Amino acid sequence: MARSAYEELESRYEVLSRLSSMAALLRWDSAIFMPPGATVDRSDDLVALETIRHHLGSNQEHACLLAEAESRSEQLNSWQRANLKEMRRLWMHDSAVDPELARAIVKLSGKLVADWKQARKDNNFLVFLPGMEIMVTLQREIAEAKADYLGVTPYEALMDAYEPGARCSQIDVLFDELAAYLPDLLNRVAERNSGCAGNTPVRGPFDISSQIKFCTQLVREIGYDFDRGRLDQSDQAFTLVGLRDDVRIAVRFCEDDFSCSITAAIHETGHAIYELGRPARWYHQPVGRSRGGSIHESQALMYAMIAGRSREFISYLAPLVIEAFGGAGPAWELPNIARSFLQVKPSLIRVNADEISYPLHVILRYRLEQALLNGDLSVCDLPGAWNDGMVELLGVAPDSDAQGCLQDVHWSRGLFGYFPVYALGALTAAQLYQAACASSPDIQLKLSCGDFSPLTSWVRKNIHKQVSRYDTNELIARASGNPLGTEALKTHLKQRYLHETVFGIGEK
């Protein structure tokens, strides 16, 4: 019997998925093991892969198959219908864009990442400027081409690739609420903590191989499966996404600080456990992909921040840290180590920010990239606008671009419209965690012996196994009972940083 159009599409999308997986592995390898001389040829490999993927994913035959399958969609079950819907979405993203343009962006990003590294190293924005100007122009072209196709604004069209269905009308409301609330909360927390027991900094160096060993053991206990993954050292923390049984995490280790690497390792573990929980049957199908950036980020933040900095987990973690890295003196007493994970202080670098500051870093980028794209801000004015925004939102200003607008790799890699997912993820994490704890009181209790498994069971069932079966809004509402809002995050932050008294914090 001949295959139906839908079946043919499933078989084609599996191939497309595997091509994307290979590109992901090539990028992972570039970050971890590739020798420096291979940069140019590797970038050409990625262009070739993108050319093939684009060619296979947006040709005419493909369009006919989609139309035919849609005309008979009543014969499909609910997973298949959701799959077909996602196929159409991917097809729109691919076919909206001239393949030459898609290739140009892949090619430019190879070079721009190198420029960015150099610029950041030398603290010289001018090294980054010319390539970034071209990148903004190309992104604008992509945004406009997709906007027509998807019937949304250009910026929404870019976001849609990372956060399907994202609309500024919804995000603006959420972000405005946060921008109105968080700076004030920062002040109230600072006020409350003045006079409380402070944090005495511990002194390194902390041997990198001991940190790797510690994080390896910790994430294994949290539930990361080393039979289907590995942990490596890298310049930037990330999770290799796209290989079904091979979800590798990479962490940046610094000799003078163990807490960043621990937080990063748990964060990437949250991402990885989501990926490892995607159903095998649908793994290489569009519906089997993770739902989008904000849900993905929510899993990472829930593990690293909401659960990972709960007093229950900190009381488990701090003694282990002391055992592994501990020295003499008051800095190494238990309350001080515990407090080191709970510091709140506006600072310059997003990836090291505390839970309260973090969304403000994101809101800054959300505003700036919209201004860059719609022409309200030119690239040469970016450093100044960045610094002004930092002062407005966080009350601190970087004294160098390396610590300012050159800190993130995203724009160099062509990721415009990506940043909002980080703050949406924080909102989602708080809301899902609240629902999870309400349905399973075990979750918090078990964290005090380092056991994440009740939490993992809940998210696996309510989030991971659902992958892209529902829209993001529907997925959140089904899992938590409510549409996404800011209340859960506000409640969580108030509770942890204003009301709880723990490890000497908040005790006068």
Next chain:
Amino acid sequence: MARSAYEELESRYEVLSRLSSMAALLRWDSAIFMPPGATVDRSDDLVALETIRHHLGSNQEHACLLAEAESRSEQLNSWQRANLKEMRRLWMHDSAVDPELARAIVKLSGKLVADWKQARKDNNFLVFLPGMEIMVTLQREIAEAKADYLGVTPYEALMDAYEPGARCSQIDVLFDELAAYLPDLLNRVAERNSGCAGNTPVRGPFDISSQIKFCTQLVREIGYDFDRGRLDQSDQAFTLVGLRDDVRIAVRFCEDDFSCSITAAIHETGHAIYELGRPARWYHQPVGRSRGGSIHESQALMYAMIAGRSREFISYLAPLVIEAFGGAGPAWELPNIARSFLQVKPSLIRVNADEISYPLHVILRYRLEQALLNGDLSVCDLPGAWNDGMVELLGVAPDSDAQGCLQDVHWSRGLFGYFPVYALGALTAAQLYQAACASSPDIQLKLSCGDFSPLTSWVRKNIHKQVSRYDTNELIARASGNPLGTEALKTHLKQRYLHETVFGIGEK
């Protein structure tokens, strides 16, 4: 102006080349860093990649372009004509084979390699038998399909994929001469050395990380470029081939022996320097690929065996080894260490064999795989036939299949018709080295201070930069002045093992 058919083909072959490069990187990753749980999905990735490569490399449009380019070949220069000839050869290999069959072999080989590992570990041939029977059947189908197309015998059709233009009539003559000469030479060397100073075995363990450090330093001095490569630990030594500026070598290290890993590291360095010397302009074109298995192997054997075991290089290497690994006692005296690299003794394992025994191991496999394919030998009788052949050619018999017919991965990976290149490589290495030394007396002299650069200059010009511009026979004749024969190897072996007196060997 529209692109010519030839130009269009160049652009398509670049993409095909890059797909093959990615498959090579996936295989490298599988061997070095992939977590164990990913085996099945990785094998499916490779099947998908092969499907796409096959589809792009053998479709009808492609056939038309080839025909059109050939009809206007008088407009092409000599490199382009050679390129077109190689395109046609690749096209014949691809289009001769039903894509289902090609996929089936890729798929089976993933499983059979796992079976083979298990069988070798448990010394249980029965674990390997059922998969190997299917593999032989599939290889027979491929061989017959290609034989019709190429107008050669089925076995020659398989060899042609690894050793373009290989004919049994030529190989049989060369191998019969070796099979007649080498066993007798082994006896004469044994007779001469009886009564000479022997080799006192050194005792390990030798720390693996010290061995890695030593080999890294050594291959860097020999000329391996770590800016375009890296050295890793692996179960089997191999070189990652196909990434222009990223030619990684992998070496097996054992705690109780440093000499195997040193030899393997130099061997892979020979392969890598060939790869790194391929001209960038033609790198991703068929004419820019290495000429074939025997030339490739000749470079590795020339570095590791012919130059690497010369008295000049050994007198440089032995003191370094003593400095790095040395202990007390007579075993660690210079002549003894030097002699350890020059032992000649028939043994069971091909990859550890001395220069005289090595071709005999290969001749055995050449005979057996022909017998398997033409049905003269059934897979269940392979262990017995292997052991009989070992006795006949080398005078030793394995007491286990793990040390016998299960020692090589090749058949599991679907590499039938590959083995002959090893012995052809030995012949080629000797003949090229003889010519190189005749034209540049510096080559041998400089080896005594560890300097391979005069040798590298000669092979770079005469072999590496020529890539696939000429047939193998023509390439060898141009470089050495003669068609490939056995005289140079015989002369080399006689000279080194019967006439030279060095480090106490041959001195009564």
